[in-house]
Amino acid sequence: MEVYRLVDNDPPTAHDFLSNFITQPNRTFTDICQACGLSVFKEKEDAIHQNELMAASIYFKRKGLPKKKLALGTTDPHSGLVKNTPTKDHKSHMTYWVFQGISIVHHFKVI
Incomplete structure (x- = not known):
């Protein structure tokens, strides 16, 4: 299935596909599974x-961070699982759990 992801790099790197659980180890999450x-x-x-x-x-303003880049890619059942996880503002939001040891960098391109 085609999906969009916000990334920092063009082309995307492995760092663009780290979960919030990994990148924010000191944060308390209300839903660890989704994180x-x-x-x-x-x-x-x-x-x-x-x-x-x-x-x-x-x-973003305090840190002087730029906008993210928009990447288009595909999910693959051999790479991970996807679930609809809509939010109040984003009905098409989904969570993609990539299987351990799998790289999906080559599945996405900045558009």
């Missing part, structure tokens, strides 16, 4: 909207 997966979006508009929200956040 172990990757946020992806079925609809391009939802991904763009999420990017706008993040870029406007205090965190």
Whole structure:
């Protein structure tokens, strides 16, 4: 299935596919299972909207972080599991749990 992911690098690197659980080890998560997966979006508009929200956040502004890049890719049942995890603002949000030892970097390209 085609999905969109917000990434930092063009082309995407392995770092762009680390879960929040890995990149934010000191954070307390309300849903650890979801934190172990990757946020992806079925609809391009939802991904763009999420990017706008993040870029406007205090965190991004304080850190001087640039907007993310939009990457299009495919999920693969041999690479991991995907579940619809819609949010109030993003009905097409999904969580992609990539199997341990699998790289999906080559499945995504910045558009």
